[in-house]
Amino acid sequence: GAVVSQHPSWVICKSGTSVKIECRSLDFQATTMFWYRQFPKQSLMLMATSNEGSKATYEQGVEKDKFLINHASLTLSTLTVTSAHPEDSSFYICSALPLAGGWEQYFGPGTRLTVT
């Protein structure tokens, strides 16, 4: 149980285009989903916290107009990287917190974004 999926697992896009990444909780409902970014040999850095039906809360230094987060249902959150640039190339990981309670966040497998 407690499986989180991400789609796509790897995406290559051209500079200036937008890319959407999906995060789904497959066998549970999630009140809250977190989006992290991880550069090579670096740690996971929280980008934003999203709660179903409300606006996401972004961490300091993360541009909310560039990284659009939508959490339209209890099983799906999306991150759209708008007007992507090579410096946005990174590993994006989501995690989900079950509606049923508990403290543990369940992580997705990550999405590798390469902007050329």
Place this chain on the structure above:
Amino acid sequence: QKEVEQDPGPLSVPEGAIVSLNCTYSNSAFQYFMWYRQYSRKGPELLMYTYSSGNKEDGRFTAQVDKSSKYISLFIRDSQPSDSATYLCAISRNSGNTPLVFGKGTRLSVIA
């Protein structure tokens, strides 16, 4: 000062060795301490979780928290090549709807 400091390694040990991984943190408000294992290009998976100070053991893994020193450790006994991964410590102020603060991760290689 970063909230969590972790030596990124890499750390290379022979099979069967005892591995010691460590993190320090700066804010005494943190109450929850976790260790995650991350294989290359995969999401992290939870290994151990402790609340406040003390030890916790699970098979070959032991997690220790010393809140007075703001120091957390993960010990791996009888290390196996399959333990080769990046190990990340993570801390949190509260349980539940609270973001995790991760260390940089330590890359471990266990050589057969």
